[in-house]
Amino acid sequence: MKMLLISGAIIANVLTNIGFKYSALNEATPSKKWGFLAIGLVFGLINSVLFTESLRFISLQVASTVFFSLTIVGLYAVSVFWFDEPITLLKLCGALVVTIGVIMMSV
Numbered sequence: 001m002k003m004l005l006i007s008g009a010i011i012a013n014v015l016t017n018i019g020f021k022y023s024a025l026n027e028a029t030p031s032k033k034w035g036f037l038a039i040g041l042v043f044g045l046i047n048s049v050l051f052t053e054s055l056r057f058i059s060l061q062v063a064s065t066v067f068f069s070l071t072i073v074g075l076y077a078v079s080v081f082w083f084d085e086p087i088t089l090l091k092l093c094g095a096l097v098v099t100i101g102v103i104m105m106s107v
Contacts, residue, residue, distance in 0.1 A: 002057035012047035014074040016040045065105040069098045
């Protein structure tokens with residue numbers, strides 16, 4: 001249950017940021033801009049509820065480390081594969097270091 005809650009919170013947080021990115025990209029079309037912003041906010045609410053619920057089962061330090069770190073790695077993957085942002089060796093190494101850090105904090 002705890003892994004499902006924190007995983008759902010991470011996915012919802014990534015979707016929140018995708019909504020915000022699309023909102024920013026649609027500056028010229030107000031209906032799209034506000035629509036994507038609203039979608040981002042809905043996922044932000046879902047993210048907050050799931051993360052808060054996960055704190056019933058996971059310590060704050062572990063939950064926060066896993067949540068924020070894997071959100072960063074997830075956003076890096078989305079940036080590369082969805083928004084065609086460049087892959088750099090430094091960013092790739094950073095994602096690896098973050099992932100190793102999450103594993104170390106979780107055990």
